[in-house]
Every structure is written in C-alpha cells, then in structure tokens.
Amino acid sequence: MALIVQKYGGSSVADAESIKRVAKRIVDTRRAGHDVVVAVSAMGDTTDELLDLANEVAPIPAPRELDMLLSSGERISMALLAMAIHSMGFEARSFTGSQAGMITDAKHGAARIVDVTPVRLREALDEGAIVIVAGFQGFNRDTRDITTLGRGGSDTTAVALAAALGADVCEIYSDVDGIFTADPRVVPRARKLPVVSTEEMLELAANGAKVLYIRAVEYARRHGVVIHARSTFSSSEGTYVLDAQQRSAYIPEGEAMEEPIVAGVATDLSQAKITVIGVPDVPGKAAEIFKIVAKSGANVDMIVQNVSAAATARTDISFTLPKSDATAALKALAADQSDVGFEALVHDDQIGKLSVVGAGMRTNSGVSATLFEALSTAGINIEMISTSEIRISVVLRADDIAEAARVVHTAYGLDGEGDAVVYAGSGR
Amino acid sequence: MALIVQKYGGSSVADAESIKRVAKRIVDTRRAGHDVVVAVSAMGDTTDELLDLANEVAPIPAPRELDMLLSSGERISMALLAMAIHSMGFEARSFTGSQAGMITDAKHGAARIVDVTPVRLREALDEGAIVIVAGFQGFNRDTRDITTLGRGGSDTTAVALAAALGADVCEIYSDVDGIFTADPRVVPRARKLPVVSTEEMLELAANGAKVLYIRAVEYARRHGVVIHARSTFSSSEGTYVLDAQQRSAYIPEGEAMEEPIVAGVATDLSQAKITVIGVPDVPGKAAEIFKIVAKSGANVDMIVQNVSAAATARTDISFTLPKSDATAALKALAADQSDVGFEALVHDDQIGKLSVVGAGMRTNSGVSATLFEALSTAGINIEMISTSEIRISVVLRADDIAEAARVVHTAYGLDGEGDAVVYAGSGR
Numbered sequence: 001m002a003l004i005v006q007k008y009g010g011s012s013v014a015d016a017e018s019i020k021r022v023a024k025r026i027v028d029t030r031r032a033g034h035d036v037v038v039a040v041s042a043m044g045d046t047t048d049e050l051l052d053l054a055n056e057v058a059p060i061p062a063p064r065e066l067d068m069l070l071s072s073g074e075r076i077s078m079a080l081l082a083m084a085i086h087s088m089g090f091e092a093r094s095f096t097g098s099q100a101g102m103i104t105d106a107k108h109g110a111a112r113i114v115d116v117t118p119v120r121l122r123e124a125l126d127e128g129a130i131v132i133v134a135g136f137q138g139f140n141r142d143t144r145d146i147t148t149l150g151r152g153g154s155d156t157t158a159v160a161l162a163a164a165l166g167a168d169v170c171e172i173y174s175d176v177d178g179i180f181t182a183d184p185r186v187v188p189r190a191r192k193l194p195v196v197s198t199e200e201m202l203e204l205a206a207n208g209a210k211v212l213y214i215r216a217v218e219y220a221r222r223h224g225v226v227i228h229a230r231s232t233f234s235s236s237e238g239t240y241v242l243d244a245q246q247r248s249a250y251i252p253e254g255e256a257m258e259e260p261i262v263a264g265v266a267t268d269l270s271q272a273k274i275t276v277i278g279v280p281d282v283p284g285k286a287a288e289i290f291k292i293v294a295k296s297g298a299n300v301d302m303i304v305q306n307v308s309a310a311a312t313a314r315t316d317i318s319f320t321l322p323k324s325d326a327t328a329a330l331k332a333l334a335a336d337q338s339d340v341g342f343e344a345l346v347h348d349d350q351i352g353k354l355s356v357v358g359a360g361m362r363t364n365s366g367v368s369a370t371l372f373e374a375l376s377t378a379g380i381n382i383e384m385i386s387t388s389e390i391r392i393s394v395v396l397r398a399d400d401i402a403e404a405a406r407v408v409h410t411a412y413g414l415d416g417e418g419d420a421v422v423y424a425g426s427g428r
Numbered sequence: 429m430a431l432i433v434q435k436y437g438g439s440s441v442a443d444a445e446s447i448k449r450v451a452k453r454i455v456d457t458r459r460a461g462h463d464v465v466v467a468v469s470a471m472g473d474t475t476d477e478l479l480d481l482a483n484e485v486a487p488i489p490a491p492r493e494l495d496m497l498l499s500s501g502e503r504i505s506m507a508l509l510a511m512a513i514h515s516m517g518f519e520a521r522s523f524t525g526s527q528a529g530m531i532t533d534a535k536h537g538a539a540r541i542v543d544v545t546p547v548r549l550r551e552a553l554d555e556g557a558i559v560i561v562a563g564f565q566g567f568n569r570d571t572r573d574i575t576t577l578g579r580g581g582s583d584t585t586a587v588a589l590a591a592a593l594g595a596d597v598c599e600i601y602s603d604v605d606g607i608f609t610a611d612p613r614v615v616p617r618a619r620k621l622p623v624v625s626t627e628e629m630l631e632l633a634a635n636g637a638k639v640l641y642i643r644a645v646e647y648a649r650r651h652g653v654v655i656h657a658r659s660t661f662s663s664s665e666g667t668y669v670l671d672a673q674q675r676s677a678y679i680p681e682g683e684a685m686e687e688p689i690v691a692g693v694a695t696d697l698s699q700a701k702i703t704v705i706g707v708p709d710v711p712g713k714a715a716e717i718f719k720i721v722a723k724s725g726a727n728v729d730m731i732v733q734n735v736s737a738a739a740t741a742r743t744d745i746s747f748t749l750p751k752s753d754a755t756a757a758l759k760a761l762a763a764d765q766s767d768v769g770f771e772a773l774v775h776d777d778q779i780g781k782l783s784v785v786g787a788g789m790r791t792n793s794g795v796s797a798t799l800f801e802a803l804s805t806a807g808i809n810i811e812m813i814s815t816s817e818i819r820i821s822v823v824l825r826a827d828d829i830a831e832a833a834r835v836v837h838t839a840y841g842l843d844g845e846g847d848a849v850v851y852a853g854s855g856r
Contacts, residue, residue, distance in 0.1 A: 016481060016484035016485050019485050020485055023485075050504065053444060053504075053508060054507075054508065054511055056444035057444050057447050057448055057451070057508050057509075057511050057512040057515070058511040058512055058514060058515035059515060060515065061511040061514075061515075062510065062511050062514040062515075062520075064521070065507045065508075065510040065511045065514065065520075065521075065522055066507070066511070068503060068506070068507040068510070068522050069503070069504060069507035069508060069511070071503070072500040072501075072503040072504050072507070073500075075496060075497070075499070075500040075503070076478065076481075076497060076500050078496070079482075079493045079494070079496040079497035079500075080481060080482065080485050080493075080497060081485075082490065082493040082496075083482060083485050083486040083489045083490050083493045083494070083497070084485040084486055086486060086489075086490040086493065087485070087486035087487060087488065087489075087490075092490075092493075093492070093493075094493055094496050096496075099572070120572070144527070144548070
C-alpha cells in the first residue's frame, strides 16, 4: 500500500461529467489499496472568468481581495469532487489551502510555500478518507489572509503535499500522455519518454515544454519527490521525472546505461528579439543597457553581442525576452537613448527558439555539431546561439521552427516508429 | 459617528454594475463619517447554480461538502465588493464566515449561530477599513468545518454581526422600499410602514411577507438589534423594525400613541390543505394523526376539527401545511389508514391564507368582526380560521386571495392615497 498524491488540472474537472470521471479514477486508486491525496484546480476557465469579473469592478484589483476571489474556484471543484467520490460509497473530505496547512509568504498572487503542516490531512487519511485539497492556494500566518501561488500553482501544491506527507509518487494528470521528445503537434514522430531526469525536465520546461510547471519540478527536485506526468484519459504509464538516485531505483542498471544523449527538443514561440544598434564599444555599455531593461521589469533570456566594426568603434547588442515584456523594454531604452549613446532600436517578434536538452551532453562531444549540420542541410539560418551544461538553444525565424524541430528530432535519432496521438486542448 | 451594519442580497450584487453601485452606496455611508460592516450574499443565482452542479455530480450531496461548495458563492461577491470599494480609494477588507468569527453548531445546511467573535472585524474597523463579511456561512469549532445557515442566512449574519459589534442599526437592503401594509403587487393602495413592531414583523414574516426572514427578526428581537429594511435603489428611508423600548427612542411620544390597530395584511399562497375524513370521534385520534404527519417531516400550520356528526360518531379534521410537504404527509397518513381508522383523505392545493396583523388587537375589540364583515360583503367564503394574540388568519380559495386582501386592506383603513411603486424582481 502506497501513499499517492494526484493532481488534476482545470480541463480534467471542467464539468460535472469530467468530475465524475476523475472521481472514478481516484476511487480506482483507493480500491487498489492506496491512500490518496488529491490536489485539484478550478473547473475549466473559472479562474479566467473570475479575473474578468475582477477587472470589471476594479481597474487594478486589490491583491488581497483578488486572492480571496480566485481561491473560491478550487473550493467549488474540490467540494464537487468530494461529493462525487462520496456518492460512489467512499469517504472523501475536501480541505482549503489553509485547512491543509499550506503556509505561504504574504506575496499575494505569487506566494511561495514556506511550510506545509498537513495535520488535518493525516487525520483524515488515518480515518480512511480520500483527501481532496484545493490547489493553487495557501495561507499566511502573520496576516491570517488567503494567498494564491500564481499560475501553475496546483502542480506546486501537489508536489508540496507529496513532500510533506512523504508520498511514494506525485501523479500530475493532464490531457497529454506524459513528456515527449518534442511537442507532438509540431513533430508527429515525437515519442513519449518513459523517464526524464529532473535537470532535463527543468531545462525543457524553461524552454517551452508546457506539460509541467518549472516551479513544481524545482520543488520536487529539492524535496526528492517522484513526479509521474500522465493522462487523465488513459490508464497507460506516463513519464517519470526522476533524479539520479531515484532513477537507479526505478530502472534496472543495464537500461540506465543506454540513456540517450539528447532527451528532447523544445520549441518556444513566445519570445521577441530586440537589437540595440550602434552601441559605443566602450566598457560598461552592456551593463548600462541591461540595467535599463531590468528596471522595465523585462526578463531577458539570450544575449548576443556582435564583433565591433573597427572603423566605427560601435557594436550591436541583441537579446530575447517574452513578447509581453517587449513594449516596456523598448520604451525604457528609447527614453535613455542619448545617455547610452546608441543609434537605433530594432524590434523583431517573428522569432522562435529551439532547444535541444540532454544530460548526456556533459560527456559527449559533437552534440552541437549535429544540431548545426541538421539546420544547415535544411537551409535554416541560425540568428543566435546560447548553451548551458545540458542544453543548446538557437534562435530562428518563427516560420522555420516547425521544420527545424522535425529535422533536429530526426538528426538525434529521436523519431518513433509511428505518429504520436495528440489530444485536443492544452495541457492545463 | 455610528456603526452601521448593511446587508445586500443576491439581486443587489448580481453583476459587476450592481456591485459597483452597492460599493458607491457603502462608500457614501463611510463618507458620512460612519463605520461600516457589510454582510453580502452570493451574486444573483450563484447559489442555485452551485446546487444544480452538486446534484449533477451526486444524487444526495454530502452535507459537509455541500456547505464547502455553497460558501464559495459569498467569497466571490465579497471579494469583488471589497475590490470595487478599494478602487474608489477606500480601504476595504473581506472576511469569510470563519474569519469573521461566526461560530455555529455542526448542522450542515441549517447551522445555528452559537457565538460571534468578531476580533478581526474590530481590528479592521479600528484601522479605518470598511469590513465586508460573507453572509450565510459560519464555522464549527469542534469539526473545524465550514457551515451554512440555510436560506435567508445572510439576513441572520447581518443581524448577528450587528448584535456582536453593538451596531446602531442593521440595514437590510433589497429591491423593495421596506415593509408595506400589504404586498403592493396584490394591493396597489398598500403603504410603506415607517415603523413596525418586532412582534408584528414576526407574524407578518411567518404568514407570507417576504421582505425579511423570520429567523433574522427573531435574532434581532432577542439581542435588541434595530433593523432598517430599505431599498438598494433609493435613498429614502425604509421601515424600522423596533421593539417597544426602541420605538419610544425613535418616535416622539405623541405619534407613538396613534399606533394603528392593524399594521398590515399578509397573504400566502404556498400552503395546501389536507382533510382527514371520517375520523372516529374518540380521544387521542387527533394526536395519533398529527404524530404521523410530524414523522413525515411536514410542518403543520392551521388545524380545524369539525363538530362530530352525532349519528356516525365520526368527525373530519383539516389542516394546512406547505405544499412541498403535502405528498410526504399524504403518503404517511395513507400507510396508517387502517390503524387510525379514518375513511378518506382529501388534498386541496388551491387555497390561500390571509392574515391581519397588529399589536393593537390586544387592546381593541371588534377587529375580527371587521375582517369577517369585509369578506362577507365581498361574497368571499372563509374555510378555516386561526388566531394568535396579534393576528387573525383565514383560509380562502386561492382565487379569492387578491380581492380579499384589497377589501380587507380598505376595511381597516390602511389604503394610501396613491398606488405604491412596485419594482420588478423579488426581494431576495
């Protein structure tokens, strides 16, 4: 008998029928003899609808009240789920974030978990009940106010509960079968990975893979929680996210040896590129520019500085950032143009980023050569390059991203035998 | 500077526009220099929609979970209301029933308030904030679970807060102007009463007047809370519900003397009549019958027993009860027919009840004669009669109720000079 934490997202509990289907799945797990704790998101688009209402009554809703409002969404879904389980003859009890002991800091809208004291959950489990917990929400001890964890918070709730309760596994359910070697909607030959390492998952999530939230994976890594990403609509195994130690427990020694060099290819069309043209080539100019950008609130990702044209003693600096941050960054830079002394700004939102991620890169040479050769053969131009220990990212034209993902996927030998099954809807 | 508790029902906060209008009203009260505590219901039909969802996922929803579900409705409205006030430049803080210290027993769905410990509300008031509290909900200390107070619970929340905080007045807002001498939709000449006594209000509410819930009035009477029933859509004074002592403080001595004998006429079309025919005229039979009816869960209102027909030594017993209780009562009686020994059951759901209420009845004779004469002149037949110290009720054909209310209203000199203004929608 194991203790299993399960997380169901909004699309898994979008209506009464979906809730009953999820209830059956939970009851099946209980029938198999396991203790079950469930973290659940708000139904379907509830959170967005509540946000719309908030914006109708107040241009800038008070953060404390916004959290009070948004946290009601999970109360609805968790109570309905508990009722549905109850009516199948199983004891189920729902708990709000505060009842579940999800203690956070006081940063409304993006609170961080500081402690988990699941006293009531343990009591309920000891009494044989299935436990349902509101995802996404917590409670601050000092202000005694309700907080929310921000987007993807329900994944974090599930992982934090798994850590605090010492669960055997944290199952994150969505409408996709697990983690794939690429987005199957872009690369039809993508394969589901049976296992992915925590560090690979972090790089994949940070570079466009949407099945798991990076924050939840990070929490799992720190607390040694085993994540199993799987589908609400299928009973087949999904993908286990494991650190090195867990990996050896899950996979026989021989198989672990065959670990592929590249785990997957991630694509990201959410970024824009800004080029600062004609920057005086003197020390400290780059620092000046990125201080201005940071003050505008923008999150810079990749940076490239061209070689200085000797004749002019000026250079160009390009960087990428989320499309939604571009306007503020451009405005801030333009305001300080004469101070910095650059000549012009170019904004390009037709770019895409392709990343190749794999823990095996550390010990294998020639990984980047395969990438560049594959793109070159396909006639695709690389605009920027950035690397980490286990990742190579390139910026390409947005139009080239899909083809690039396919040829790179093939070049690393990742293609499966048939096309992957793709479900409608997103992974949340 | 006074402390004012205000209660806004679901129709007053049905959408973003309504919420902003209510926010403005609250801010106006604050601007006038008063401390304000607001109890708010769920938006529009939210509670009914949540109930529908519950019934879709579970035929008999678990009561604990149903309360968890339904209590989310007020969280939404109260947070939106607090945001709207906040965006008008006033500090506002929302509190759930449990945060507000609304302690109840553990009877889910119909919990009774056992204690109110508004520590956080006092703190917020001391800090100059407007306080918004979720109506309808509370918290049980032993189970640590969320409870709801049942229909009309938000009125009770408001009155209980007013009592606990020692508020100067508890304003109950709805879409009608106050308490009328009769339902203006039935009796166009009905007048708004500036003042009604608590005991009269209790009788009016118990006999069909829908502006205030009887439970809230009862709570107000026990704790000496002054209720002011008024309209969300008008700034004119509504009706004060006062006990004798409060009355003398609000009304100059001379005027109080002119207290009318009859305060109002209430009508009720929600009851049915059951007649048990041919009951053996021996002691204990009536007790037997009403024990059976009580066990079926029905709430009996009026009872009439006909004089025994000497030849047969049998009698008929008629009683009224809510239409929704009739089926269960009939079934229970039919099951025990041979034991009790009655001959037949007759069910009649085409009845109506008309009640005349007035504290002055105690000291004035001839009040009932006026009622009977008015009905007789109009050719309206009386089927049952029941009286209390300050009320006379008669059961009539349902079709006769509207005309009866008009002629009785006239007979007691209650008619106003013009027709009352009637708003669309109900008072909740």
